Amino acid sequence: MIAALFAGVLLALGASDPAPDRVELVDGSVVAGRVVFEDEKRIVVRVRSKERVYALAQIRSVRALERSLRELLAKTADGLPQSAEARIALAELARERGLDGEAELLWWSVLALDPEQRDAHLALGHRDAKSGWQYPSERGWQPFASARDAHVAWSDAWVWRTLHYELRANLALEDGLALALDLERLRAAFQVGFGQQLELRASEDRMLAHVHADAKSFPEPGAKRSAYYDDSERVLRVNAAEGLHRETVFHEATHQLLHLTAEYGPQAKGVIPAWLDEGLAEFMAVAAAGPPGGAHFELGRRKLEHYAEHAREKDPYDLSRVLAFEASDFMTSSRVHLKYAQAYTLVDFLRGGQDGRFRAGFERFVASAYAGQSSSTDFARAFEDSKLDERKLEKEWKAWVAKIGR
Known part of the structure; x- marks a missing residue:
């Protein structure tokens, strides 16, 4: 607050x-x-x-604004710089370009390094009192030295607003700042990997993310999950009481991206099938590398554990069954790890396997799903140019998995 x-x-x-x-x-x-x-x-x-x-x-x-954000993310590609002077320059750039939320975030990052930095305090509206710097709060002016401790409780969590996200978190200051930037990096990577081909428009509505550093304030969904996308309230919810696991955060944040770009809104008509939803979420999550605040996404980076699990299974799900998965199939305990593995290997195979031979068909199907046509018949139609029926496509998929997962 x-x-x-x-x-x-x-x-x-x-x-x-x-x-x-x-x-x-x-x-x-x-x-x-x-x-x-x-x-x-x-x-x-x-x-x-x-x-x-x-x-x-x-x-x-x-x-x-979109161009300015891309420039800012490029300038912080390895994370926030380790000097207050460099962070000041970034904050001034963001302010000059109209990225007000990013500017606020960056001014706070300056104070994380130098708590007495005058320009940062003034930019954030703090005042220089006889007793030291003070910041405004609902309880009046408070000593800046207490600012970090004041955000431990969820009711007083930090709120960071970037161009596309509103992040509420009672994490340590530096961790919250880094995550805010990395969520923007995830969205940018999704736009490059899929949004351009889909011609996705930038939204003026910020996506909501709530990250809880304490388990008590985390709204447990009942399945003992450390993170989930709450589609009823359109909020990404994360329990970081035992640490912030970025891969899990990026997986669930991809669900949020898919839902809000395909299925939500007055003109949205997309229907994202469960295998694609989970497969793409895992595809994006495993692509992440780099330090906190400097995540970069190498789309196509493979998670060999998924390939190995799929390859060693004597009786994996056949393609028709995977295409028919429903969201509830990924919530049951019955071979759930295999379901995730097969959804992931199918997405990875179709997008990048066999030297990209099936990528055009995969992109046609994703576009079709965004248009509300995502049945198995729509899937087959998307791959008509490959001159492979479902049985032959499945055979190639299994051979690819055996090769990578051995």
Whole structure:
């Protein structure tokens, strides 16, 4: 609540601008709106509630939040720098580019290294009292020295707002800052790996993530899970009482991405089948490497344990059964690890196996699922160009698994 109090002041300034981006055209006119998609040929700008599409040849310059965030993530690719001066430069860049939430996060990261840094305190609205720096809270002005301890309770958790996420966490300050950046990195990797082909638009609604450093405040779903995506409230929930397991966080955060980009919203009509939902979540999670705050995603990095489990199983599920998995199949104890393994190996095989031979069909099926057509018949239709029926495709999948998992 304490961090959120002043964060609301900072973010209200940026949020009040319904058209934060500027696209200057070669004819001299300027389009004000929000750049929600771009590729190598065009840029899509949302102006109020309507989209305008411009070919790159029509554009002289672009100033967009999405581009600025990509630049900021690139500058912190190895995590936050270890000098206060470098973090100050990043905070000033974020502020100048209109990334108000990222600027606030970065100013706090400066104070994590240098608790007396004047520019950071002033940028965050703190005051220099005779007794030392103070920060605003619901209980009035409090000594800054108490700030870290004040966020231990879930009721007073930190709240970090980046361009696409709102993270509430009672983690240690540095851990929360790093996770906020890494969630943005996950989304960026998902956009590169799948969003471009699907032409996914950037949303102005932040995704919600709640990370609990204490088990008592964590809303246990009843299955003893350390993390889950609560689709009823559209919140990623994580129990970090025994540590923050990034692979698990990224797995569940991918479920959130899939749900909110495919199935949620007034125009959404996607139906993501369970095998694809779990397979893609695991595909993204195992791709992560790098330090906290500097996660990078090598899409196609393989989890050999899944391949080994699938390969050694004498009676694995056949392809038709995997395609028919429901969400409840991944919640039962019956061979659940095998189900996850097969969902993952199927996604990995279709996207990158056999020198990418099936990738085009896989991408067609993902696009079809986003359009609400995700049955086994739709699956077969997506692979018609490969001239393989389901039986032959299954044979190739099993051979691939045997080769990788031996």
